[in-house]
Amino acid sequence: MAANSTSASYEAFHQALKSAKHIATLCGAGLSAESGIPTFRGEGGWWRTFEATELATPTAFKKNPSRVWEFYHYRRELVLKKQPNKAHKALVDFEDKILSQTPQNQTFTVITQNVDGLSSNLKNFIAMHGSLFRTRCTKCGYIEENRNSPICEGLKGTENSNFDINLPIEKLPSCTKCNGLIRPDVVWFNETLDPDILNKIHEELNRCDLFLIIGTSGLVYPAASYANYVKSRGGKLAIFNIEDTGKADFKFIGPCGETLPRALDVCEET
Ligand code: OAD
Numbered sequence: 001m002a003a004n005s006t007s008a009s010y011e012a013f014h015q016a017l018k019s020a021k022h023i024a025t026l027c028g029a030g031l032s033a034e035s036g037i038p039t040f041r042g043e044g045g046w047w048r049t050f051e052a053t054e055l056a057t058p059t060a061f062k063k064n065p066s067r068v069w070e071f072y073h074y075r076r077e078l079v080l081k082k083q084p085n086k087a088h089k090a091l092v093d094f095e096d097k098i099l100s101q102t103p104q105n106q107t108f109t110v111i112t113q114n115v116d117g118l119s120s121n122l123k124n125f126i127a128m129h130g131s132l133f134r135t136r137c138t139k140c141g142y143i144e145e146n147r148n149s150p151i152c153e154g155l156k157g158t159e160n161s162n163f164d165i166n167l168p169i170e171k172l173p174s175c176t177k178c179n180g181l182i183r184p185d186v187v188w189f190n191e192t193l194d195p196d197i198l199n200k201i202h203e204e205l206n207r208c209d210l211f212l213i214i215g216t217s218g219l220v221y222p223a224a225s226y227a228n229y230v231k232s233r234g235g236k237l238a239i240f241n242i243e244d245t246g247k248a249d250f251k252f253i254g255p256c257g258e259t260l261p262r263a264l265d266v267c268e269e270t
Helices: 007-020 058-063 065-079 087-101 195-207 223-232 256-262
Strands: 022-027 107-113 125-127 130-137 141-144 182-186 208-215 236-241 250-252
Touching: 007 250, 007 256, 022 087, 022 195, 022 223, 058 065, 058 125, 065 130, 065 182, 087 107, 087 256, 107 195, 125 195, 195 223, 208 223, 223 236, 236 256, 250 256
Parallel strands: 022 107, 022 208, 107 125, 208 236, 236 250
Antiparallel strands: 130 141, 130 182
């Protein structure tokens, strides 16, 4: 779908960007869609015969750790082959622009629900749902960065299977400290978010006067409540999505790889 916002709406948004003091974003899976990473809802949300959201739960992991690891191994292998797209780059370029102001009279914070790490070039970002490339031990709690491909020998090649492999626990990824079973360090459904991260997000929302909602269906809490919160404090909202997902002061309907660079006025010279 092509972007369909008018030049006037981009100009109005440029004015809003200039006058805002504290700009923040809430990003979702749509930000990475143009990098070739499936979103959670809609047709991209299926893996084998499961909905992605059925597997991202502590109950699913307890019941069948092999299946959940096969799913996360598949996602890690997929993401490791992907690159940041034009929308990710626009956020980085916009941050550079804000940071190069003298004096720096605006702030820019990217809050993302994504766990793919494709925004890790940013200096100021909050990954509220954790990272695909961090693991946490279910026994001793040890957390570490892990970009190994494959993450363990047992999972090698399972990303191409259409069936459960049913690996025993000993063949699943294990802790480098205590050899216990590790899990992806991502926030699953029915789990609470890290309180320090929530505090940081609330600090941002409490000062934010322009909130960009990029590629998210806005269905998962607490993130789903942020737009209304900013609005209730008098902040302005801008939606970047291929679908119309709600009320906002600015709407840029279309692939965010097209709309975001133009809206943030950081289009690459051609
Ligand atoms: P969803 O899959 O729910 O929504 C993706 C959104 O991106 C939809 O609104 C699409 O219309 C939009 N979209 C798709 N392609 C786009 C493009 N090229 N440009 C702009 N928008 C596009 O993903 P999230 O909202 O991120 O949580 O889902 C939120 C959370 O639910 C995820 O972080 C994850 C998931 O289950 C956990 O894993 C805890």
